[in-house]
Amino acid sequence: MSSNSLPHPLVSSEWLHQNIDMPNLVILDATIKKATSEGDDYFKGLQIPKARFIDIKGNFSDSQSAMPNTLPSPKAFTEAAQALGINKDSKIIVYDRLGIYAAPRVWWMFRAMGHEHIAVLDGGLPAWISEGFKTEASKTKTYESGDFIANFQDEMVVGLEEVLQNITTKRHSVLDARSSGRFHGTAPEPRADVKGGHIPNSINLPYTELLQDGKMKQVEELRAIFKSLKLPNTPRIYSCGTGITACIIMLAAALTGFSDHAIYDGSWTEWGQAEHVPIAT
Template sequence: MNPLKSVQWLNENKNNPKLIVLEASLKSTANETNAIINQHIPNALSFDISTVFSDTSNSLPNMVPSEAQFTAAAQNLGIDSDSIIVVYDTIGVYSSPRAWWLFLTMNHAPVFVLDGGLPEWIANDYATSATLKTPNVKGDFIAKYKPALISNRFDILENLDTQTKTVIDARSPDRFAGITLDSRKEARSGHIPHSKNIFFEAVLNGTTLKSKAELASIFETVVAEDKPLIFTCGSGITACIDALAATVVGIENLSIYDGSWSEWGMLPEAPVETKQ
């Protein structure tokens, strides 16, 4: 299933009673200066990744919430088991893939990312709203966690020995190589040994994803073996952009390292490589 929907599709299907449009937001991001403020797609609901749809009891940012937390939050948005969900963000394709992956992780398959997000919607002269919609009904969605879609540090440590999976790091080449210091002062710089680098910006063409052919070429160049892929980044957000791109290509058997560098870079027992 193609995980993307175009703004044209959304405009044509905006009156579908099963459609739920979610604006995925983060508390703060490095890309927030590119965000559009005070404009929203009409009838969109707020999908707060940083607090409502994250495990805030964990010291690490953006960690997957429990089934119970996700169920309650989704129901509060009026989401049903048969809802067709389209998620977008105000940058283009940035935080929306994280929301997409969370729904897949909680066993809701009819979920899509709006390719180009709000910038593409506005570029096509579609109407916007000054405010987000306030939920007025409770849904019947029930989350069912799919652990195969999320990896943890123990999976990564085991893979250092087995090398049965390929780890893809979505951070910038300089951060991957350890040239640029990590934004978290206590974290080391560098990358997980044996991991490959596909900078999330490399799969984008401005605010949209690159074509399927272009994405296939990127993955063929970096991923030489047919192994399951684990995506990582700084805090589990941009890893989902790479996972989205891989899904568009048709690559299966993917997971996200939820702790990502926020965790790995802080673990004294975790080996780190640098590459100049």
């Protein structure tokens, strides 16, 4: 039976299949290539029926920033969302071809722009296909302009200076979604001009620990993972390489009921190139 609301913030392929004709539903394909992989052409050329491609690295990133993937201005975000035919009352389901990778970034961006009617498809396109649901060839289309208007929630994003001050104030817990090797500087960064290591006092939580077979782990498992970190009762900041997989941690935390958190948008690509910041290994 169809519902007129989203079981926010994560939905199953079965739910989407049952509700794909829901009024005002918009399906977004957020696929990007992994920075740490050479391939990732899985299911290339296929999409969920009615899906629209959202270009994270194009018009949904700040073209003036030296850092990759950073959040565009509210004005630019509004224009890009309207061009995709997204409206104020759109109910958005976002997925990617890698399971769960870039889709949580889009979930966070829309929430940071004041749009809460958005959910991530658990397991993405691989789960959709494995459960026997139909696909179609990827299409490039133009859409009737939507009436979406961004309402920027500045508490959901932080910059380098705020993270730098936090090393002293410790008002926030900082969680880093990169691999243990990159966090400790024993594995190379995918970008040659970025130093290894991590933000002092930050805690390593590789995003892969939150996933199983391309899907998010069960809520009780996620709660146990966060509990094992022995975090203080403070707000959280999530970081990673370029602000993509940090959003996977945020999504996992949201599933456990946690909401006082933000993304360090420049993430390690910014910190690892900055000259005036400390680095731990």
